[in-house]
Amino acid sequence: MPVEELRILTRHLGQPQVTERSGYEAVGGYQSLRKALAMGPEAITAEVKASGLRGRGGAAFPTATKWGFLPKGVFPRYLCVNADESEPGCFKDRVLLEALPHQLVEGTLIAAFALQASHAFIYIRGEYRAQRELLDRCVAEAYAAGYAGRDILGSGWDCELIVHGGAGAYICGEETALLDSLEGLRGQPRLKPPFPAVRGLYGQPTVVNNVETLSNLPYILEHGGAAYAAHGTEASPGTRLFCVSGHVERPGTYEVPMGRTSFRDLLELAGGVWGGRQLKAMQPGGGSMPVLGPEHLDVPLDFKAVADAGSSLGAGALVVMDESTCLVEVSMRLVDFYHHESCGKCVPCREGTYFESQLMHRLEAGLASADELRTLADICEHMDGRCFCPLGDTATWFVMSAYRMFRDEFEAHCGAGQCPVRAQAGRAA
Amino acid sequence: MPETASAPAPVALSPATLERIRAARDRYPSSRSAALPALWAAQDQLGHVPPEAMVAVAAELGIGPAEVEAVATFYAMYFRRPPGRHFVQVCRNVSCALRGADAVLRHLEAELGVADGGTSADGLVTLESTMECLGACGGAPALQVDRYTVENCSPERCAALVERLRHPDAASDGWEAGH
Numbered sequence A: 001m002p003v004e005e006l007r008i009l010t011r012h013l014g015q016p017q018v019t020e021r022s023g024y025e026a027v028g029g030y031q032s033l034r035k036a037l038a039m040g041p042e043a044i045t046a047e048v049k050a051s052g053l054r055g056r057g058g059a060a061f062p063t064a065t066k067w068g069f070l071p072k073g074v075f076p077r078y079l080c081v082n083a084d085e086s087e088p089g090c091f092k093d094r095v096l097l098e099a100l101p102h103q104l105v106e107g108t109l110i111a112a113f114a115l116q117a118s119h120a121f122i123y124i125r126g127e128y129r130a131q132r133e134l135l136d137r138c139v140a141e142a143y144a145a146g147y148a149g150r151d152i153l154g155s156g157w158d159c160e161l162i163v164h165g166g167a168g169a170y171i172c173g174e175e176t177a178l179l180d181s182l183e184g185l186r187g188q189p190r191l192k193p194p195f196p197a198v199r200g201l202y203g204q205p206t207v208v209n210n211v212e213t214l215s216n217l218p219y220i221l222e223h224g225g226a227a228y229a230a231h232g233t234e235a236s237p238g239t240r241l242f243c244v245s246g247h248v249e250r251p252g253t254y255e256v257p258m259g260r261t262s263f264r265d266l267l268e269l270a271g272g273v274w275g276g277r278q279l280k281a282m283q284p285g286g287g288s289m290p291v292l293g294p295e296h297l298d299v300p301l302d303f304k305a306v307a308d309a310g311s312s313l314g315a316g317a318l319v320v321m322d323e324s325t326c327l328v329e330v331s332m333r334l335v336d337f338y339h340h341e342s343c344g345k346c347v348p349c350r351e352g353t354y355f356e357s358q359l360m361h362r363l364e365a366g367l368a369s370a371d372e373l374r375t376l377a378d379i380c381e382h383m384d385g386r387c388f389c390p391l392g393d394t395a396t397w398f399v400m401s402a403y404r405m406f407r408d409e410f411e412a413h414c415g416a417g418q419c420p421v422r423a424q425a426g427r428a429a
Numbered sequence B: 001m002p003e004t005a006s007a008p009a010p011v012a013l014s015p016a017t018l019e020r021i022r023a024a025r026d027r028y029p030s031s032r033s034a035a036l037p038a039l040w041a042a043q044d045q046l047g048h049v050p051p052e053a054m055v056a057v058a059a060e061l062g063i064g065p066a067e068v069e070a071v072a073t074f075y076a077m078y079f080r081r082p083p084g085r086h087f088v089q090v091c092r093n094v095s096c097a098l099r100g101a102d103a104v105l106r107h108l109e110a111e112l113g114v115a116d117g118g119t120s121a122d123g124l125v126t127l128e129s130t131m132e133c134l135g136a137c138g139g140a141p142a143l144q145v146d147r148y149t150v151e152n153c154s155p156e157r158c159a160a161l162v163e164r165l166r167h168p169d170a171a172s173d174g175w176e177a178g179h
């Protein structure tokens, strides 16, 4: 049987005028918000707990548990929606922002009500300027309909909804850097603990949730948490929007049930490796995550199974690499990215990514010695676990995992005077 | 004394921009939170954020000019010098690199007569390829021109884009259609 998508989160994708309030209402939009207001905060949180929903921003933290960390009776509280999406290989939040913006606005308001937040901020990356303007319009429509602002739908609850545009900094996706950025500072991470739930925005209790996480709430309230959970497995409930890119026939986002679907299924949905070529490697989770090989194709998209295989579902990406790919070159691109995006706050990341990048360029060009390759591995070992935030740690994960899996390929670059993989494929540098 | 701490130069911001900044400032629980929106407003008007604009923003938000400068220089998307009339960003991160981003960049460099990171002599385009992943991996190789994403950038598509930028009034052959 051919693999099929299961559209829960994206059930309204492509329906007429669904990016406008009237179109979204026509397919039942904002009914879940009405229901939520009638249920009250505790019942909403209980439903989210029953759904088993775990954060889609990368760390997969159980959403209801995170909400439960807010200290009782401390106000004001804030909700921040993380729309900073900039993990290499991830573009699912873009789809949700472009195609289903009102679903996000509704999900945001439901969460804000459950948390009794006075303000909800949607922090959207600067590059998504067109999406920000669309969101601005949707938020204005929500205010006009009484879904946001004062005395929302006559419930007596007030909540301001503010779209906040970033300005080009990957680190601002890290939740505490996001908070600093939102406070009008340079976006650099804060020391944890205290966690944002206790001391977040302006020192007040704050929840940071990803776009996809919150976009699931209207469905969960409409159909119940149990119904949502049942789409996946007990350990990995619900569905997830995966981003498949790289050497496949049909790159794009595909929504599938968790746990019951494998990497092979996902690859099949995307039309398989392009040109009938062989799979060499794949990177799940996004640019930060370790590499997997063809031997992992049958691993289910389950949090634990992927962790056991040595990687992570991260932010829901899958970058596919065919037989012609040079893993040293891919590592170099990723290392360059982390070097460029290092915020400069801590030495291991700031200096480590610099040296990593220098050495990766020499290695890819075939100029590095075997000693330099060892130095590269050494630097990575000293960075991992010693950086102030995960940016620096994860700047080593792909390159080190690729080095372990494709050791011969890395070593063949040493002193080769050129990239041996390119040379063999007859490709120009 | 640092340049930004000297007496404010003539205010460069228009009434409409100041209006935008004040509206943003008044929406946040803390006025300082309007730093990024204020810098965006300044850049939308001026095309970049010169020191005088930072001083004006600081005055509106009630913080020091150096604090605004610290913010403006941290974020990659604020220009400190005027860029070309169009800003073209070619994504060369993994998903785009796997599908030919380097060729796209070389093609645009040749077509526009400008090197990566530079501005064309006629001031039409600033070309850049050192930035974050554009989050358009599903349409790799992708680039962004001002606020539009252009996906599946074939050489023909690049040529059409350049043509369109040079002759904005000519009939479009739909380079935006990839988005």
Ligand SMILES: Cc1cc2nc3c(=O)[nH]c(=O)nc-3n(C[C@H](O)[C@H](O)[C@H](O)COP(=O)(O)O)c2cc1C
Residues within 6 Å of the ligand: A054, A055, A056, A057, A058, A059, A060, A061, A063, A066, A082, A083, A084, A085, A086, A087, A170, A171, A172, A173, A174, A175, A176, A208, A209, A210, A211, A213, A214, A389, A390, A391
């Ligand atoms: C360097 C770095 C970048 C991150 N970027 C993002 C991002 O772009 N979007 C996102 O939702 N989470 C990102 N995260 C994760 C957030 O810190 C946070 O865990 C998440 O937004 C929580 O939302 P969730 O519980 O709904 O997943 C990033 C983390 C790190 C360390």
